[in-house]
Amino acid sequence: MLSFQLMKKNIPAILFFLLLSSSLFAQDDLLKQLQAEAPAPKKEAVLATFKGNKIINVQTNETVKKNNLDIRINHLFGSIGKESGGTFHNLYGFDQSQDIRIGAHYGITDRLMTGFSRSKRQENLELLLKFKLLEQTTNQKVPIGITLYGNTTYSTKDDILIEKDVHRLTYFGQIIFTRKFSPKFSLDVAGGFLHRNYVLYNDESDVMNVSGGFRWKFTPSASFIADYSHTFGRDAFKKNVDVYDVAGAGIEIETGGHVFSIMFTNASGILENDFMVNTEDSWSKGGMKFSFIISRMFKF
């Protein structure tokens, strides 16, 4: 009875609170109601896992979007260290151009890219194809991206050892696994296979390769990038020739329509078909080289 009396007295207060609370929470409720009502977020592909087709030497998941043309100019200077030929006289490799690649990459669809390039060192013409088999999604239902890459190179070398035209060809295929762990950090692991139609004595035509790298975005426009590439086998060949794994590190800076990559690597060439098997410079012997890429995107 006492409690009923209490209730009776408090009815206006209870009503008041009911009304107050409903008006107080109305705005939040409306937003929540809308949040519930709004269609579930679409399955969106994660953007900008990496900023270019390669980290430094290692392929990424990135392709050029549909009807976009990416003109890429990649310059690899000479070795910096004295032991590998870097001197004050050639400004530590700055005067040398170990390799230059000029390429055009075109997006056939948002997931399929083709490209054509010329590289100086092995006088290679390159035709490439890259396909995003699986894209990581923002809702993490697909936690990784899987990308397929393949190219063919044709060397225009004037070399007495090349007896047949077919000797000028090499083929490279790769499967690339990528994951953007956070807006700041992306990781890349890839397995590759290279076939060369023509190899030197004791060398192997078919080699397997494993590589990986990451991107760490430390400001909205600048990232630290690094990668590593190891090629298996070729024991007989390695007895006579020093060949090394390839490591690279650098900084990527992005402006409106350009990405500048400033990098250091011991790679002897720019294309996989070359550096995977022909890198005779090592970091420990001063074989690192300065390298940069300028990329300009055109939209059709």
Add this chain to the structure above:
Amino acid sequence: MRMLLRFFLPGLFCLSLATNAQNVLISKSAEITFFSEAPVENISAKNNSVNSILNTVTNDIAFIVSIRGFKFEKELMEEHFNEKYLESDKYPQATFKGKIQDSIDWKKDGVYPVSATGTLSMHGVDKTVTEKGNIEIKGKEAHLSGSMTIAISDFKISIPKLLFQNIADTIKVEYKTDYIPYQKKD
């Protein structure tokens, strides 16, 4: 008194729920476009991933905008917009919740100039804004449109001046929404 407690209050509660649903309008289609004029190139984007809800009793209004929904002419711009400026990985939505300040006769057809005050949340920043627009009422449906100017620095969106001369400090945002009576999903 006991009767009142037993029947009247629950009844009132149910009634308020019922009216609640009836007085809510939800967007059937909504579109937000923005335009930024700058020396090098003008930048524009269109977004159809916009949802809105409106309560005609309380005059409360809310918007949810998916940042990834902004579609640009150039994909690279879209990537920059998402990755560097709006950071849509971290802040996937922009929201507005507020109240229409003017008293509107929702039962009468016509065009009403309105202003709404509320909180605009974007890029992790909440800002109280008052914006003007027009509401056109036609039977049970309503149409809201207007434009607003947003200073990007208000939302901690920083653009390094040396590198990005092609982006203006303020952007003009236009919105239009068609509302229909809200029907609870079964």
